[in-house]
Amino acid sequence: MELVCPAGNLPMLKAAVDNGANAVYIGFRDDTNARHFAGLNFNDKQIAEGVKYAHDRRVKVFVAINTYAQPDGWSRWTAAVDRAAAYGVDAIILADMGVLDYAAERYPNVNLHLSVQGSATNPAAIGFMQRHFGIKRVVVPRVLSLAQVAHLIEESSVPVEIFGFGSLCVMVEGRCLLSSYASGQSPNTYGACSPAAHVEWRDTPQGQETRLGGILIERRSHSEAAGYPTLCKGRYHVAGELRHAIEEPTSLNTLDILPDILAAGVSAIKIEGRQRSTRYVTQVTKVWREAIDACQRNPQAFRPKESWHQILAQVSEGAQTTIGPYERTWH
Amino acid sequence: MPSLNNSTHRPRLSLGPILYLWPREQVLDFYAEMIEAPVDTIYLGETICSKRRQLRPEDYWEIAERIVAAGKEAVISTLALIESDGELKTLQRLCADERFTIEANDLAALDFLEGRPFVAGHSINLYNQRTLAFLAKRGLKRWVLPVELGRTTAADLLRTRPPGVECELFAFGRLPLAYSARCFTAYNRQLGKDDCQFCCGDYPDGLVITTQEGQEFLNLNGIQTQSANTHNILPALAEVGALGIDMLRVSPQSQHTGDVLRIFADALTGDLDPTEGTTRLRDWAPSGLCDGYWTGQSGYKAGMPGQSAR
Known part of the structure; x- marks a missing residue:
């Protein structure tokens, strides 16, 4: 199971790589990605350096181009896909069917992942995206219980990535206005x-x-x-x-159900938070690396260490964490 | 702006699916009334929650037959968020029936409908011309503009749309804004989703939530979150026609849906001034009217003539 960590800038990317990420995900400095914040994200020089830093250490780089293009901005999205492909990244994370169509046609050899913003929650939806765009992975929205995730993995031939930690979207991503x-x-x-x-x-x-x-x-x-x-x-x-009529100010933490996530056949676990700090990425990556390694060595004996929870609690937003929709009672 | 009377392009009217849980008898009475109402196309089917089963697919098909017999188009609408095998099976069954056009509201429906004419609902993310062309090749005959998109993007898409593909606008109703795994109606009644007791049935027009300073803000409808304000495009009728929008959707509410349709129909034929019509529509918008999305503003805002000041 791959650990996929966020990087809002070069120091965060290096922190993720140095502390045990298997892949980092990044974005460009515009509205083509879902963390379009001032001062965040990568320009061309930083991408080149980041890709080299990661690849030298056998860590993958994914680029998120996961917002929806409108006609007056269309060329920004195609240019973003062109740039990501030119830097030799390991996958592009896309949501928009038009952008997927462009990328699949123009770059048949580049791996495409369906972003959580693509709102695919069932085997038929994933199958449609696979048939037309050849997606190699799907990041599923935070609406499925873990039992449903496990079933989806059985039913679908596309590897599944889930969110494991970070701020919690309550609504189906990509369909929240x-x-x-x-x-x-x-x-x-x-x-x-x-x-x-x-x-x-x-x-x-x-x-x-x-x-x-x-x-x-x-x-x-x-x-x-x-x-x-x-x-x-x-x-x-x-x-x-x-x-709190919709949700409490909680964030997601699935450390306690890690053996079940592993048993479900999840291919990758994603950490949210490109907008957070280098310290956040360092701490969270370190804890999750240690946890995944321990869990993979001996899932039956796996118990999250109290120190892990303490470290994660220090960097969590809001006072409480939740297993969220993976647990049916949350629904 | 061209006068609508002289315009060669006059949008048709549609009725969206019922988004709330109403008793079976109320639904049957509602469609009996709507079949007589001035509306060209009627969408029907459960789009929000698969637990709501007071009408089965057979019931919807039977109503659809009556709609067609009355000379109107019937479109079967499908679930917007599909998680379980059971939901997928029901969807597949609805899509397999070729008597009626299907409105796809989840990517899964696109999978089942590929190769035959279908409608893409507003929860299918169609934001640009390449997505439009892609779906047109798969059988798209009409799409409902995602509700957060306004006139600029509508105009751009309409200028380059593939031949024969129609555009429908969500024209009147509380805006569908979000879907979740959580049932917010049950959550606010301190009930679990698996033991919801169909409490959404207690709110025939949804459960409004209000800000701490008393502004009616959102409307909870099971797993769906809507706007509290009622979106109304009537003041922009001439512009909408001139852009080439083909269909205007009125979203059902428990009261006065027929009156709303008559106002839109009269405005479309030029028998009613849109500003005057809007003044009348205000009475049937419990939390007020809005139009911000159309003009590129925050969705809750109201800027067009006649909209503000209840």
């Missing part, structure tokens, strides 16, 4: 959920307020910590009661 409803920009159209330019933080006598596109998505007491301002983790009134 909540961000653009509030701000005008979404992961699909802009490459970010809750883009920073549309977020306002304000201290008021009632508490600390977070607004997205002018809409009050959270008001918390001054002592509560603020996480990434996704509107799905805010508090709202539902039938007269104030609560």
Whole structure:
């Protein structure tokens, strides 16, 4: 099972490589990828250096071009595919059928992975993408229970990658427009959920307020910590009661079910967080490398070390972690 | 802007699938009324949750036969999020019936429908001309523009669309914004999804959630999240026609769907001014109207004539 780690810049890529990643995933400095944040991602020089650094150490590099192109920006997406192919990366992670069609036709020898943003959750959907674009791997949305993931692996001939750790999308990726409803920009159209330019933080006598596109998505007491301002983790009134109506401010951690993930036949486990820090990548990669190695040596005896949980808790967003949709009770 | 009366291209009207859980009798009564309503195409079928089985495929086919007998087009809509074998089997069964056109709402349906005419619903991510051309080669006859896309992208796509492929716009209703593994209705009733007691049936138009300063924001409908505001494209009717949009979709709500269709129909024939029509539509939008997506703004905003100020 491959460990796939995030790199928002060159130091993060080196940290992932040095601490045991089997593959790192990166993006370009524009809206062609779903972590389109200021100051993040790779220019040409950095990609060349990053690919060389990783390949010299037998680590793979994947490039995410996983947002949806509109006609007025189409050439940016094809140019991104051209650049990724030119740098000899090990796979391109795509979501848009048009971009997949372009890449499959132009670069038949480049590995294509279907991004989580491609929203394929069943064997027929995956089969369609495999038949037309020859995808070599699918990253499945965080909607399936682990039993469903295991069944999908049995039914499908495409290797499956799942998210194992990091911030948790509550909605089917690629089909969530909540961000653009509030701000005008979404992961699909802009490459970010809750883009920073549309977020306002304000201290008021009632508490600390977070607004997205002018809409009050959270008001918390001054002592509560603020996480990434996704509107799905805010508090709202539902039938007269104030609560986290969609999801608590939790993040995903599947360390406790690692033997089951392994037994299910998952090909790769992905760590979320290209927008996080070098320290995050270092710590999380180190823990997951150690955990996967221990689990593969002896799955029956595998118990996550308390120190692993402590390290991961320090870098997690929000106070709580969850196994999320992999556990049926979450649904 | 060209007058709609003189325009050679006048969009037809469609009725989207019922997105909520209504009692069987209410559904049957609803379609009996809609068959008489001024609408050209009726989409029907369960698109949200496979646990809702108060109508079986046979029931939908029977209604569809009646729709066709009344001289309208019937399209069978399918589930938007497919996870289980059972859901896949039902989908395959619906797609295998060639009497009616199918609306694909998940990639799985594209797999089953390839090679025969189909409609791509708004949850199929068709954002550019290459995707449009790709799907047209596989049998696409009409696509519903993803709801977050506005007039600029619609115009670009329409300029270069493959011959014979039609474009449909989500024109009136609470916007379908997201799907999840979690049932939010059950979650907010402190029930597990596997023991949901069909509590979404208690909310015939969804469960509205409100911000901490009292703004009605989103609308929970089982695993789907919708906008609280009702999207309304009526003020842009002339522009929509001039762009070459072929069909306008009205999304069913528990009250006044027939009235909404009549307003759109009258505006399309030029018998009703769109601004006047919008003033009347405001009464049937419980959380207010919006149109931001069409003009390239935040979806919840309302900027076109007659939309704001309830």
